Amino acid sequence: MCRRVLKLREKNLVILIFAFFTLACFGGTFFLPDFWDLGGSEKLSAHVPVRMFVPDAGAHGQGVDGDVHKKDDSDRLWDKIRKNFLAKPPLTVRRDEEQFPVTPSPLPANPSLNKKKSDGVGGGGGPSVGRSADDEESKMRRMKIVQMMQHAWSMYEKHAWGENELKPISKRGHSANIFGHSKMGATIVDGLDTLYLMGLTEEFARGRQWVKESFRFEANSDISVFEVNIRFVGGLLACYALSKDAVFKDKAVEIADKLLPAFETETGIPYAILNLQTGSRKNWSWASGGCSILSEFGTLHLEFAYLSNITGNPVYLQKVTRIREYISKMERQDGVYPNYLHPSTGRWGQRHTSLGALGDSFYEYLLKSWLQNKTDALAKSMYDEAMKTVMDRLLQTSRNGLVYFAEMKNGRLEHKMDHLACFTGGMIGLGAEHSDDKEKHMKVAKDIGKTCYESYDRTATKLGPEAFRFEDSSEATTTRSQEKYYILRPEVIETYFYLWRLTKNNMYREWGWQAAQALEKHCLIKDGGYTGIKDVYDAHSAKDDVQQSFFLAETLKYLYLLFSPDSTLDLDRWVLNTEAHPLPVLV
Template identity: 55%
Template sequence: MPGAIIPQYQRLGSSVPVSVIRRSLRPREKCLILLVFATLGIVVFWAFFYLPEYGKVSYQVQKAGADLLLPPSESKHGEAEDPHKRDDIEKLKIRIENDSEKVLDKPEVKRDSTERSFNHPEVIQASDPSKDLGENLIPRSRSPMLNGGEDRDDKSRERRNVVKKMMQHAWENYELYAWGKNELRPVTKRGHSASIFGSASLGASIIDGMDTLYIMGMDAEFQKGRDWIAHNLNLDNVSADLSVFETNIRFVGGLLTLFSFTGDSMYKDKAVHIADKLLPAFNTQTGIPLAIVNSRTGTSKNYGWASGGSSILSEFGTLHMEFTYLSDITGDPKYREKVDRIRDVIKKMDKPKGLYPNYIHPRSGKWGQAHMSLGALGDSFYEYLLKAWLQSNKQDVEARILYDDAMQAITEHMVRTSQGGLIYVSDMKFDRLEHKMDHLACFAGGLYGLGAKTQHNDQFSRHMEIAEGITNTCHESYSRSNTKLGPESFRFTDAIEAKALKSTEKYYILRPETVESYMIMWRLTKEQKYREWGWEVVQALERHCKVEGGYTGIKNVYSDDPQKDDVQQSFFLAETLKYLYLLFSDDNLISLDEWVFNTEAHPLPIKDVNPYYRAA
């Protein structure tokens, strides 16, 4: 450029001025350089031998990243905190937590040497389960068994492999014809959106079946399901009327199990997301939630047919396990507070004959129609009283007291023995027994047995007798049908026992309750008949329910060639096949000493016993 000042040096090579290059260094400069290198050598030597804990310190800093990086609150006592600052801090915390997910501890998963490990770039890998358990957890010499667990008996191993092949057939066809839909129509080979989830494609079968895949070691299928949940499960832009009960036991319960199994915080975040969508249903005068909530608007309602718009006992009473565990792993008490309030209302109410009616008005807090049942409308309420106590490592004493009192009343007023010697649980309506038992009530065999075995008292012998009797009666309802599958409900009269009378009672929709009792009673008693009965179910399913496109329910269990209902229920993957698989497995696989199943067969860890509890 004309008139520009010419620089006083030229550049040689990259950027070294020619004017500063000399042939040699002065003696003083040589001494200085030697001193610098000597000092550096001493520092490295000292760090190598005297700072062996550096790695642990670095790891702890990473884990505490959010607390270290977040600015302290500037609000003072009595002064309102700036909501904009609070929002900024929350956003920063979310970003820090997302960035630090890679340091989450995950216990080592116990596997057979022949099984592949679950590898995925987004899945947190395993670490020693005895570390970082928290002061309230007991370090264990081994990890709970999540898969593997082959039984020593050759026949049982062969039968278990058949069940796994059933799962593969059911899952592969769901993946082929209905991926992302709630359920599969296996006859017409298309998706099925169940009414309990509205018309939205929420992948109910994926979420319900994932822990079964994990337990069976079906790693490729598990990874694909994990990817779908991570990228597609989001209710923010979905307007669907959701059943609070079904969404909790299938979605929230399934995601919580996956979090406990893997330590992958994605599952916990999704469980929080789904549970938060259900919270508007609890905004009633009593805190008893309504049955249905819209995922977008939060508007809630009850079923019109439910005793004048009442809430249903089995629905609002089947939230405690999931919501309590969710509070424990997130550190947010709001979920536990919701279910604790429900219990406070229930325990203070007068119970006719000590029994719980199936309906309650959520505004007035009064009982609705005087209908009591251990089957439909009542069943899992009683189940969760016992299992909340077990889940808490027997610390929730109140839950056990409520369970014992309720089962004593049911035993006295509703358990009966037929002329042929079959023990069953009858429904009661307006102080009159209706000698009918639902398939749903067949879980009660396992319930009575589990309650008796976990706390010996003066009712132990009687309850074990009932447990064995109910399980036998449910087996008879299967054995007395042409298909060897049980009807939806069955009756006891002077003319028939353990058989359905009405056409609306004769269908079988792949239900799990009978095989659930088989599995639990096998583990409690080791009587071989329960495994033989389970194998009869496997054979009947293969003969009458298996089709080219999966497994379907049937409309008449007393027909030699029953019509198909064309629905592969998500609970077939979550419950029926899982319980059958565990029936033919070693007892250490999902041990009853370490896990407790929610009513959708999603195992949740027992607090202070199971290192997979992962409390916050």
């Protein structure tokens, strides 16, 4: 009897030990960081130090060479990365690659097999001393961005193919009023050149086939001339410039020709809205008594100039040149450009100036038109004058030293900066080399980049609000509910990209990586795509259920370029339109 009791105790002891080890294994599987699941089944943590997942960057930049166990762990982690990345069929270049030659980025070798000492890279706050522009860490991050693009695209293909955008939670199509509620495949056209640059040839081929066979620019209601130009015309022209496939050029010409009636005004300033069926033209009802908007009619030049270049038809360039010449001769109260101009009377509307919404890309296209064509002296002189004025009148510094661009209404400053205005850090940095005071302009560019980073870092999600303010004790934050949302916007990452290219300070890559992690943590829908969120200050924010087409066109493209060699897109040879579509430098 005693022996039977002893056996029972032994069994219980064995069961207890087994349960302990099972619990330990279970905990290790589900609670230790498993970031590099490139199949998209895991979310990134925005709060876990990046160095935990990087085989070549231990604490204080010393790597993992000193501990054989850490080295073994590193090798196993790298094997897992490669295994997950290769889970999908390998990318292949099709036989018709003459039309779109793409070379997929190769997988890097195991870094522990060919490692060099690295100094000064531990915290990511200083220049990339001792680190190449395309080290193993950057390759891994770039690989992750490609996986994000594949997920966003594949979910769109699965749930909303041919629709303008995707509702990733509802798993159906979405269309905003800017597209006229017609199914025109905005995400396809907007995202194609990103696929091309990433070497995703099969996805690109399917998108190209849809453009060739199914794309019809036949909106059954009003469309936005500005949005159609930057997303559709710009996207198609970028694909043509990269691939030399005439399908894209022909479709771009078809669209541009249908936009031309919008320019038929007394001043040449186009209307904002066009109905393709009736030919009627108008402006937004809320736009200062029937005015056209500065950022909309001022953001046509790059695309239309390139159209004239590749077609030999001067009409496109003539239309946008007339706009430029008209506004260059107009007097401006306070020296700044108001956001509204009436296309019939030729008079400025409400006295409101902003480098964010309503004004932003007008200034961008002044600089980039000159970068596209160095003989465009008018664009350069207008840009230089505009930057001097906005720096004198709108550039402000907060109590704690944060630099920002305020808005001006009726001669008075409103200490508010839009997320959209965060592109200015990249723009001013890009123009600094060609300014009369390079040092001043680069300082402003870096300061704006820092402020926009703070607008992200001061939220619970590490994603930035639609607008942020500098008032009372609040800096780079907002308490207004209508400004707390984030809709997958690219402007902050855009500035990180340009500042990285211009300075090679690894801090900008670290900031961009933090944003990528936050996107995965808060915006990823595992079986649906990516969604915006309604409150960046709430770690469990409600979702808006829209995967914007510009998320594929801009946000993911800028992240990819941020972690890519400069040769992936040489800024001496290419200029990016305001939707991040690359167009070639002409002169």
